[in-house]
Amino acid sequence: MSGELMESTRRRLSDRQADTVRRLTDAAVEEVRATGFDGFTVRNVARRAGVAPATAYTYFTSKNHLIAEVFWRRLRALPPIPPAPEEPRERVIAVLREIALLVSDEPELAAACTTALLGTDPDVRELRLRIGRTVHRRLLAALRPGLAPGAERPSPEQTRVLNALEFAYAGALVHAGMGYSSYAEMADRLAEVAELLF
Known part of the structure; x- marks a missing residue:
């Protein structure tokens, strides 16, 4: 560890x-x-x-x-994204799916995570920042296989796609937490969003 x-x-x-x-x-x-x-x-x-x-x-x-x-510990425990020959679209969908499904098989925990991550105390805000940075890095790695941290900046187009994916993920998390969809459905919808962006 x-x-x-x-x-x-x-x-x-x-x-x-x-x-x-x-x-x-x-x-x-x-x-x-x-x-x-x-x-x-x-x-x-x-x-x-x-x-x-x-x-x-x-x-x-x-x-x-x-x-x-x-939630943070489960996210941090995900294995690194390996270099792979797949197209960025498949890699991004895989990343979104694994993040969306972190707590999908535990409905009580999933609902608790959504509520907790919207908390306002400083320690929750710090974890939310860490979670956001980690999601950002995983999506960026999927968009740019082999990109060394800090070595290159994404292109303007990649930045727009990355921003859209992050907003989609955040919105889907809230949507699932409100009970409008399950976390498994959230993963499928995120895949659909990713397909629209590529």
Whole structure:
């Protein structure tokens, strides 16, 4: 596991602290499955993880922060996009699909992630920025196979496509979170948007 994956939103962690955060994020998934997001509390997650509530709050300021961290860790755990001979359209569709399906098989967690990521506290905002940058980098890598970070800028056309894809992803996430479509349907609709752009 990389150091950045184990890093908290708020500080670098020792191995022991990283284990505590991992136990809390694992317990958060179990808790949201059991109670839904409305009944979800950091205190109950701490109990499920075998951690004192005060300790849990040193890592996570709110339930939104904790659930946003779960989504961030799943996104960061995706494998790098390998160089491949496919056309950019197929690569972009694959990237959109894998991001859209991160929580698709867990409806309670999916709804919780959507709500949490719209939170306003500073730690959620920081995670939202990290998530946005990661989605941006993955889409850019799909558009420009083999592009080294910072080595080249995308063309104006690629920038327009990239912006449209990012807006489509954000809108689809909110749409699914509001219950208008499932996350699996969201993946299909994002694929359709990508096909229109190429």
